[in-house]
Amino acid sequence: MKRFDKREQIILAVCAVIVLVFVVELAIGPKGPRSEQQPTSNTNTEDTVALTPTTTAPAPNKTVPSQPKTSSQExxxxxxxxxxxxxxxxxAFDSCKSVFANYTFKSGTTIMLDGQSQGAQTITIAGKKYTVRPQQYALVKLATVKAPTILYPDCLSGGVQRYNVAKITIQP
Structure with a gap:
């Protein structure tokens, strides 16, 4: 068996530490501590509102369609x-899993919570709950903030609660 000299031992130790940090980061992922969820500098969440989709047809065109549209088509x-x-x-949420782990939006932006799951999902952002059913959505106006704010939405689907399913950064 080959004995490593001092330089090779140091390189091997540094590589081992890098791999260890990578594995720990992978294991923790976006589900890190929730301490950032409620910033002490600005807890303004009363501007967050939910709007539900309408199922009414768009304004009628001057041309008459060949078949009347059903509610599901609308x-x-x-x-x-x-x-x-x-x-x-x-x-987009599919079985309470966000497609991406990190999102960044400007303060006051209206975002869409997209239900991609086979069942209903209840998504909680900053203490407010939004229920999205399959192929439906909810619109959420993000709070107006003066300092960067980080939110970690939670999700409930099929009786299973998942925490910190994504990281939403709101920039002023």
């Missing part, structure tokens, strides 16, 4: 329009 069109309108400001 809902699908409304959902598709919302996906286009809130592109880049959408957080």
């Amino acid at each position: 809902t699908a069109e409304t959902y598709a329009n919302a996906l286009k309108q809130y592109e880049g400001r959408t957080i």
